Amino acid sequence: MAVAPPPSSTHASGADQPTTGGLRVPVLLPMPFTGPFDYKAPASMALKPGDIVSVPLGNRRQTGVVWDTHTTLPADLAHPTPAKTVADNRLRAVAERLELPPLNAELRRFVDWVAAYTLSPPGMVLAMTLRLHMKGATPAPAMGWIAPPTPPEELRLTPARQKVLALMADGSPRTTTDIASAAEVSAGVVKGLADAGALRPVLLEPASPFAQPDPLHHPPVLEGAQKEAATALRHSVQDKKFSVTLLEGVTGSGKTEIYLEAIAACLEQGQQALVLLPEIALSAQWMDRFTRRFGVRPAVWHSEIGQKARRQTWLGTADGSATVVVGARSALFLPFCNLGLIIVDEEHESLFKQEEGVIYNARDMAVVRARLAGFAAVVVSATPSLETLANAHAGRYQRLVLPTRHGGxxxxxxxxxxxxxxxxxxxxxxxxxxxxxxxxxxxxxxxxxxxxxxRGYAPLTLCRTCGHRMECPHCTAWLVEHRNRQVLSCHYCDHTEPMPPVCPNCKTEHSLTAIGxxxxxxxxxxxxxxxxxxxxxxxxxxxxxxxxxxxxxxxxxxxxxxxxxxxxxxxxxxxxxxxxxxxxxxxxxxxxxxxxxxxxxxxxxxxxxxxxxxxxxxxxxxxxxxxxxxxxxxxxxxxxxxxxxxxxxxEQRRPGFWPPYGRLAALIISADTPQAADDAAARFGRTAPYGEGIQVLGPAPAPLAILRGRHRRRLLLRTWRSIAVQPILHRWLGLVPLDRHVRVEVDIDPVSFL
Known part of the structure; x- marks a missing residue:
């Protein structure tokens, strides 16, 4: 995997409310800008990189992060763009520093790297870290009670009050409800003691929603190759250095139990661990295995959890109380404060590739995050991808193989x-x-x-009389019959329509038939x-x-x-x-x-x-x-x-330097009309880069030539592995002016060619 350049950083600011005094600070917003905006820090507000702040943008407030002035990406891949500097007297002031944990330097650098590698606006990468937790207020600390060393002399004691004071003698603060329940008294008894001065109010630290996994709870009995693999993984974690290990084993060989030992080693060192699964449905049996091993359930992160749980997990990773997180690919952007291990289970799965918005492969970016922070990554599969096998054969990854199933x-x-x-x-x-x-x-x-x-009942429905095929009106795709719901559906844009009683073309009744x-x-x-x-x-x-x-x-x-x-x-x-x-x-x-x-x-x-x-x-x-x-x-x-x-x-891919023995990037051009798409694609074709080890294929219609009503054309840039594609793409994209209705998506290391 090549290292990519940072996107251009544009320092700009609104000027309708100029401020004076304070220092200039760059603030990155979770929006599709090319870089951070400069703001003025009020003299009373000591800001540092990573602080989460509220700033004015136009006529509204926006949450952002105080960013670094310089990045540390390699100079040979940098894409410098002159920054637009706004005069100090035209800068707007940071409105507020939010009471949220700051984003640490490792995560900020990771955001820059992902943006650079994928040619995405850094604010859109930041959005994957920042946006998902911002709804709702941070819960206020609860009020509780503590007993003073000696009760008031005039205090009238009753049996109920004596039970409360005996309970509180250990000095631990408790809520009214907890006291009443434990002492088996009414809340009125607790209130009476407080009114008499026998209990004093205190602010309680909020209880963590995450129980702490115990690495010694239920260790497995491992033998042979399993024991050797578990020991090797433990050592890779304990070394506290960057490494990548491929854990490969036949189905049923106990790979999960083995990498749980790497998690145990991580917990023993007081660090956090992240497990990425390709499908949230997988978490069902996985959670049971984890609970048997560690005694508690881990924190969970995926699209199905509610907003409260999402916020708790975000804060838990930031303050360290969430020590193990299992989640889908977006969990990679959580603000861990002390991450010491990432495991990518079923690493070969194409579901780790996000195909819209910021287009990235979570497997590859997990390795980048481990490299930036200097800890171990483990990729796991019974059927490793060719990219991972090539890295193992080249010595970039360690390889552990389990040749037999567990338990005979x-x-x-x-x-x-x-x-x-x-x-x-x-x-x-x-x-x-x-x-x-x-x-x-x-x-x-x-x-x-x-x-x-x-999915569905049949992938194609056609008319027996005239041959008409039921096609999506918005995509180059056949409509799939879902007979249980009596509808035809497009699995690309989710267009759905009732199953018609007659052929839309020849109007023949009952002539539509399912094919396949x-x-x-x-x-x-x-x-x-x-x-x-x-x-x-x-x-x-x-x-x-x-x-x-x-x-x-x-x-x-x-x-x-x-x-x-x-x-x-x-x-x-x-x-x-x-x-x-x-x-x-x-x-x-x-x-x-x-x-x-x-x-x-x-x-x-x-x-x-x-x-x-x-x-x-x-x-x-x-x-x-x-x-x-x-x-x-x-x-x-x-x-x-x-x-x-x-x-x-x-052997088939090496001669043509196809991945993983070469680099590949796709340009997907889309427009409202086929003519606009063709014209833009032709301009990219005429300005295509060339040279030794560089080849451009296309333009040509994408296999899905129409998707969600937009006409799509595709070009593929293929290079030798020693050539970074990002600088080439930056130059190429800068040569072609685009009409307002034309969009270009860049897919580095494409997995799908639709």
Whole structure:
């Protein structure tokens, strides 16, 4: 990963209310400006970098952060832009310093780095740290009572009052409610003692909402490769130096239990730890494992938690009371005061890439944050990304490998089912052989799973009479039928419309038909084939959030489910001990098109799904339905040789310096009309950079040529690994003036090519 330059810093200020006196301070606002604005610090206000302040902006107040005057990014990648300096007598004054913990230097530097690397306004990166906690007032300290050393001489003692005074003799302050409850008296007794001078009022420190994990609570018994890996991770944390370790192990090898030992080492040193998960639904079983190991639950950060919990967690990371946080990618921007470890679980997951706003990969930025602050990072996967494997092979990452499953469980046997030889009946999608395998599994009172990574009932609806296809009016995408809700939906822009009774084109009644299977259609077929089976569907359409997911997982664990049918959510590291058969309905899905990472993504996904089978004493089986069993992905899954497949992928990418052996950046140009998009793309094409080790592909229509009503064109900048793309992009973007309705997004290290 290359280091990027800082964005330009523009020092400007409103001048309608000039002030005098005080010092000039830069204040970064969580808004899309190119840099901080200069303000004047009142003489009575001693401000330092990191302080959170309220400042005037136009005719309103805005929260911002006093920023550093200089950054420490490498000079060879810097993008200097002359700053606009406003005269001292035209500066507006900082209105207030807020009673919030300041952002430390490590986090401020991290914000600058992310902005520089992604070519984003630094204020928009700051917004990911600052905005989410600002709603609501900081709770005022509660009032409590403490007993003086000696009670008043004239105090009249009753049995109830004696019980209160005996309780308070330890000198600990307590609230009225706590005193009344513990002493088993009424609140009036407490008030009477206060009125008589026997209790004095005190301000109570607010109780932390976060219990402290105990690293000695329930340590695991580890042997062999597991013990060696845990010891190595502990040493990497205890060294208190920057390092990155790849923890790689087959599904069910106990990777979570091992990296929990790294967290224990971090806690023993009095530091904080952050665990990033790609999917918030994963937190259900993960939280149970953490609680068993440490005795308490960690702090949680993701989009589903409420505003109060969000604010508590933000403050808890800032003051150190939240010692372990588990969260989605945005947790990376929390203001930890003493962070000593970051763990990225399922590091290969594309969900770590944010595709809108500030476009960044949380896995890569986690490594940057660890490097800036000088602590250990651990990336974890059964199927590591080619980027991570390349870093390990080059010696940049340490590599720990767990080759066997925990507790003596064996890896599942994989079988390829050639659908050309054993096709399903007309209108169905499950081969008779797979149906027989499921029936036998259910007959043994074991659990089975069907996997299809496609939501809805059918991916395409067309007219049998005229061939018209139901398409999104705002995107270049077919509408997906959701039969349970009787609607057609676009999975890109969320456009939804009722299923029409007639073809919109030829007006023929009842002529619309579903083409291809979605998970709802497979569920319908499974109910017909297994009418007595208890079926549970796991997809984003059926699981509303972490609580619903936790309940679904609990039902599976209690054996209240016979057949699980799911999309990619079932591939996310679940432990289902009674699941012995996994049937993959369409193993070829995802291999089509020209996606650079199609093969890598498919083998990772299917390998992870297959890993759900046979994780306890009963052996597992995996059945792959495929029309191309000769494909290298299918053969690799059959042999179980993931490493050899990834080596072949690497050999294919090296000659053309494709990532990770070269650098890639995408320009996505969008406009209201196709002509405007074409014109802007053509201007970028004419001014494209060139030189040894530099190549520009395009312009060309993006695969999703229309998205949310905007017409999209794409150019790809590809360079040798030794060439940083950010300076090239800065120069290129500066050569092309844009019309008002044209937007350009920059995606460094693109994961998706839609």
């Amino acid at each position: 469980a064996s890896l599942p046997q994989t079988h390829l089912l050639d659908m050309r030889e054993a096709p399903p009946e007309r209108g169905l999608f499950l081969s008779p052989r797979l149906v027989e395998d499921i029936a036998a599994t259910l007959g043994r009172e074991e659990q089975a799973m069907l996997f299809l990574n496609r 299977p979605g998970i709802e259609r497979i569920t319908e077929e499974a109910r017909q084939s297994f009418p007595d089976a208890r079926i549970l569907v796991m997809s984003s359409d059926t699981l509303g959030g972490p609580a619903a997911t936790a309940e679904a997982v609990a039902k599976i664990a209690r054996r209240e489910v016979d057949l699980i049918i799911g999309t990619q959510i079932v591939a996310k590291g679940w432990h289902f001990p009674h699941l012995t058969l996994v049937g993959i309905v369409d193993a070829d899905l995802g291999l089509g098109g020209a996606d650079l990472r199609a093969g890598e993504r498919t083998i990772q996904l299917l390998h992870q799904v297959a890993g759900r089978a046979g994780r306890a004493s009963a052996p597992g089986r995996v059945v792959l339905q495929s029309y191309t069993p000769e494909h290298p992905v299918m053969q690799a899954l059959l042999s179980g040789d993931f490493d050899q497949f990834m080596e072949q992928e690497a």
